[in-house]
Amino acid sequence: xxxxxxxxxxxxxxxxxxxxxxxxxxxxxxxxxxxxxxxxxxxxxxxxxxxxxxxxxxxxxxxxxxxxxxxxxxxxxxxxxxxxxxxxxxxxxxxxxxxxxxxxxxxxxxxxxxxxxxxxxxxxxxxxxxxxxxxxxxxxxxxxxxxxxxxxxxxxxxxxxxxxxxxxxxxxxxxxxxxxxxxxxxxxxxxxxxxxxxxxxxxxxxxxxxxxxxxxxxxxxxxxxxxxxxxxxxxxxxxxxxxxxxxxxxxxxxxxxxxxxxxxxxxxxxxxxxxxxxxxxxxxxxxxxxxxxxxxxxxxxxxxxxxxxxxxxxxxxxxxxxxxxxxxxxxxxxxxxxxxxxxxxxxxxxxxxxxxxxxxxxxxxxxxxxxxxxxxxxxxxxxxxxxxxxxx
Amino acid sequence: xxxxxxxxxxxxxxxxxxxxxxxxxxxxxxxxxxxxxxxxxxxxxxxxxxxxxxxxxxxxxxxxxxxxxxxxxxxxxxxxxxxxxxxxxxxxxxxxxxxxxxxxxxxxxxxxxxxxxxxxxxxxxxxxxxxxxxxxxxxxxxxxxxxxxxxxxxxxxxxxxxxxxxxxxxxxxxxxxxxxxxxxxxxxxxxxxxxxxxxxxxxxxxxxxxxxxxxxxxxxxxxxxxxxxxxxxxxxxxxxxxxxxxxxxxxxxxxxxxxxxxxxxxxxxxxxxxxxxxxxxxxxxxxxxxxxxxxxxxxxxxxxxxxxxxxxxxxxxxxxxxxxxxxxxxxxxxxxxxxxxxxxxxxxxxxxxxxxxxxxxxxxxxxxxxxxxxxxxxxxxxxxxxxxxxxx
Numbered sequence: 093x094x095x096x097x098x099x100x101x102x103x104x105x106x107x108x109x110x111x112x113x114x115x116x117x118x119x120x121x122x123x124x125x126x127x128x129x130x131x132x133x134x135x136x137x138x139x140x141x142x143x144x145x146x147x148x149x150x151x152x153x154x155x156x157x158x159x160x161x162x163x164x165x166x167x168x169x170x171x172x173x174x175x176x177x178x179x180x181x182x183x184x185x186x187x188x189x190x191x192x193x194x195x196x197x198x199x200x201x202x203x204x205x206x207x208x209x210x211x212x213x214x215x216x217x218x219x220x221x222x223x224x225x226x227x228x229x230x231x232x233x234x235x236x237x238x239x240x241x242x243x244x245x246x247x248x249x250x251x252x253x254x255x256x257x258x259x260x261x262x263x264x265x266x267x268x269x270x271x272x273x274x275x276x277x278x279x280x281x282x283x284x285x286x287x288x289x290x291x292x293x294x295x296x297x298x299x300x301x302x303x304x305x306x307x308x309x310x311x312x313x314x315x316x317x318x319x320x321x322x323x324x325x326x327x328x329x330x331x332x333x334x335x336x337x338x339x340x341x342x343x344x345x346x347x348x349x350x351x352x353x354x355x356x357x358x359x360x361x362x363x364x365x366x367x368x369x370x371x372x373x374x375x376x377x378x379x380x381x382x383x384x385x386x387x388x389x390x391x392x393x394x395x396x397x398x399x400x401x402x403x404x405x406x407x408x409x410x411x412x413x414x415x416x417x418x419x420x421x422x423x424x425x426x427x428x429x430x431x432x433x434x435x436x437x438x439x440x441x442x443x444x445x446x447x448x449x450x451x452x453x454x455x456x457x458x459x460x461x462x463x464x465x466x467x468x469x470x471x472x473x474x475x476x477x478x479x480x481x482x483x484x
Numbered sequence: 485x486x487x488x489x490x491x492x493x494x495x496x497x498x499x500x501x502x503x504x505x506x507x508x509x510x511x512x513x514x515x516x517x518x519x520x521x522x523x524x525x526x527x528x529x530x531x532x533x534x535x536x537x538x539x540x541x542x543x544x545x546x547x548x549x550x551x552x553x554x555x556x557x558x559x560x561x562x563x564x565x566x567x568x569x570x571x572x573x574x575x576x577x578x579x580x581x582x583x584x585x586x587x588x589x590x591x592x593x594x595x596x597x598x599x600x601x602x603x604x605x606x607x608x609x610x611x612x613x614x615x616x617x618x619x620x621x622x623x624x625x626x627x628x629x630x631x632x633x634x635x636x637x638x639x640x641x642x643x644x645x646x647x648x649x650x651x652x653x654x655x656x657x658x659x660x661x662x663x664x665x666x667x668x669x670x671x672x673x674x675x676x677x678x679x680x681x682x683x684x685x686x687x688x689x690x691x692x693x694x695x696x697x698x699x700x701x702x703x704x705x706x707x708x709x710x711x712x713x714x715x716x717x718x719x720x721x722x723x724x725x726x727x728x729x730x731x732x733x734x735x736x737x738x739x740x741x742x743x744x745x746x747x748x749x750x751x752x753x754x755x756x757x758x759x760x761x762x763x764x765x766x767x768x769x770x771x772x773x774x775x776x777x778x779x780x781x782x783x784x785x786x787x788x789x790x791x792x793x794x795x796x797x798x799x800x801x802x803x804x805x806x807x808x809x810x811x812x813x814x815x816x817x818x819x820x821x822x823x824x825x826x827x828x829x830x831x832x833x834x835x836x837x838x839x840x841x842x843x844x845x846x847x848x849x850x851x852x853x854x855x856x857x858x859x860x861x862x863x864x865x866x867x868x869x870x871x872x873x874x875x876x
Contacts, residue, residue: 104540108540108541108542108543109543110541110543110544111543111544112543112544112545113543113544114542114543114546114577116542116543117540117542117543135577136577136579137536137539137546137577137578137579137580138539138542139535139536139539139540139862139864140532140533140535140536140539140578140579140580141532142535143531143532143534143535143536143862144529144531144580147529147530147531147532148496148509148531149500149502150500150506150508150509150529150530151500151501151502151503151504151505151506151508151509152502152503152504152505152650153504153683153684154506154529177687180713181684181685181687184684184713184737185506185527185528185737185762186529186532187528187529187532187579187580187582187583187739187762188529188532188536188579188580190579191579258544291545292545292573292576293573295569295573321572321576321742322742323740323741323742323743323746324742325742325746326745345576345577348715349715350713350714350715350716350717351715353718354715354717354746358746358750370577466864466865467863467864467865467866468862468863468864469861469862469863470531470535470860470862470863471859471860471861471862472494472531472858472859472860473858473859474859
């Protein structure tokens with residue numbers, strides 16, 4: 093099979109709010125080869141990613157991403173890795189390239205799985221897979237009272253674990269944050285697994301973070317996520333040394349295998365969180381899962397959008413029994429739910445399973461997506477380089 | 485002053501060849517505030533960078549870059565740093581953002597220098613500045629014979645130092661590379677400073693790199709540049725341990741201060757090379773220059789394009805006397821030369837000076853650029869979000 097087409101679809105809610113909810117738009121990817129179609133999703137700004145797919149070449153190491161993918165042979169897992177390496181070399185100076193590649197990589201795995209009638213995780217080498225314990229991923233309420241109610245809701249929906257993040261957290265006083273942490277604990281209940289996400293707002297300010305550690309210990313948080321930006325390895329390591337029972341989690345900003353390895357090797361984290369829609373796809377995410385396992389660090393997916401992205405994000409670590417929990421979006425916007433006809437629902441034990449079906453096992457819903465499809469036209473020197481393709 | 489306008493101009497040679505010459509296109513940036521105009525240049529893929537400047541918001545940490553810059557107060561160096569921090573926070577999940585910010589940051593420094601009638605380096609705190617010894621930056625010839633002639637040309641043009649990179653190097657046998665290295669040495673002469681650039685083609689393959697070390701020692705190369713991709717810190721460190729007299733150089737791929745610090749701290753390099761057009765502008769480049777100095781690593785600019793970019797790239801380290809050499813593009817395409825009316829020519833001693841003039845000290849040439857201006861239109865839901873503005 094040769095790759096015949098790559099289509100990017102920009103989807104958006106009618107209104108996008110200035111809140112930390114990444115499910116308000118999406119970039120869906122369709123790859124076609126040999127009569128098969130695969131789907132993926134970039135966790136990326138749609139318009140710059142479309143531009144990087146189709147832009148004119150700047151020089152030999154700054155080419156549009158599609159030039160390294162279209163026409164390539166796709167017969168095996170090795171072909172997907174080879175194509176990824178081509179993109180990274182030929183688009184070395186196109187910064188957006190890793191995000192663009194991510195959705196294409198997922199779509200290639202989906203396509204290959206359909207071609208061989210087998211789930212992606214078997215192509216990745218997993219013979220046995222394990223269910224994951226989902227944590228409800230949600231934004232902090234604007235007030236501690238709202239957060240308390242959100243925690244109660246998560247519990248009522250059957251979640252044993254919940255993560256609270258973004259919103260007002262970290263931006264006000266340490267006392268205000270402490271009130272939020274305790275509200276989350278109270279809402280979730282004494283036996284729940286409580287995870288806290290700071291969303292990088294302290295950048296690399298170890299003092300600001302350290303000030304919150306006593307409250308995080310008091311509410312028995314399992315992890316403190318992204319106190320700092322991904323590159324601030326020294327700040328992470330200094331905080332890890334004083335965080336005691338609270339383990340650090342981070343890595344979602346990694347856009348290549350090296351960044352994730354640096355977090356594992358130099359940041360003192362207990363959990364590495366990888367977004368397969370950013371790091372270069374399932375291929376690179378699997379490399380990180382293997383590396384984390386070898387270093388005694390727990391791998392966790394980062395997924396805040398659709399169930400297509402969720403299935404893709406489970407594949408790299410679904411065969412690692414000791415990596416128990418997985419992120420599960422509980423408040424996605426309607427658009428994120430509309431991407432697939434089927435959804436990865438919790439089983440009777442409140443656990444999530446990767447689909448036992450070819451490829452990523454998700455059925456795309458072109459009709460349902462139609463209202464969210466954003467019409468884009470990009471013209472260079474009068475020539476149309478991109479126009480939103482037909483979906484369906 | 486408040487920032488009233490940011491305009492991006494995509495410039496290109498009529499034909500862009502599949503070679504490692506980054507001067508074949510350019511992304512020029514104009515910023516206007518309080519009746520002043522500043523200019524900068526992103527060393528970046530133009531179309532995705534334009535898209536990232538003006539794209540619709542995806543969520544609170546994935547905003548178009550212009551939303552963090554337009555309307556901001558610009559009175560001091562601190563304002564530029566503050567605006568950069570805003571961009572990094574508000575466009576955290578827009579991977580292309582650092583490249584986009586870079587040209588805007590340069591333009592803000594240029595504008596501020598014009599406003600206060602002083603060179604940018606004084607705004608950066610340098611009281612005394614020093615000339616730099618330029619190295620002629622050129623591509624390897626397709627054959628060793630061609631490389632020999634290029635070396636002779638560099639010498640004839642008065643260069644004491646020359647860097648050869650890209651082209652066929654690293655892609656064929658170790659013997660072919662050795663022939664190229666020796667040809668470069670022969671052409672440049674026994675007393676020349678010879679620098680070799682591999683352009684990341686070995687990715688993270690320490691064995692392939694180690695094989696070339698004896699030839700690099702034999703031709704007395706001062707540095708071996710980018711044997712590996714920027715993130716491959718372990719590979720760099722392993723190679724540094726066996727490279728002996730040949731020091732490693734790298735860092736041009738850094739798109740934030742952390743990546744450059746990781747190279748300095750963990751990669752065993754002797755020279756850190758920073759492209760102010762990629763790392764986030766002059767502001768971040770200056771942070772790296774200071775950090776490198778504190779760690780005993782030599783700072784060098786990475787500049788392969790216009791003399792506007794060259795002036796911007798000199799500012800961050802022009803006050804550090806011990807950082808002697810600077811990259812100087814000797815084979816730029818006509819477009820790169822056409823960007824400015826004035827050029828930073830070598831003095832009688834073959835040295836380069838930062839302009840003793842307000843801002844970056846370069847005069848943009850709108851008329852000369854007209855033939856290279858690329859017409860771009862980006863429409864989203866029928867609305868024109870970007871159309872190439874008038875230059876001049």
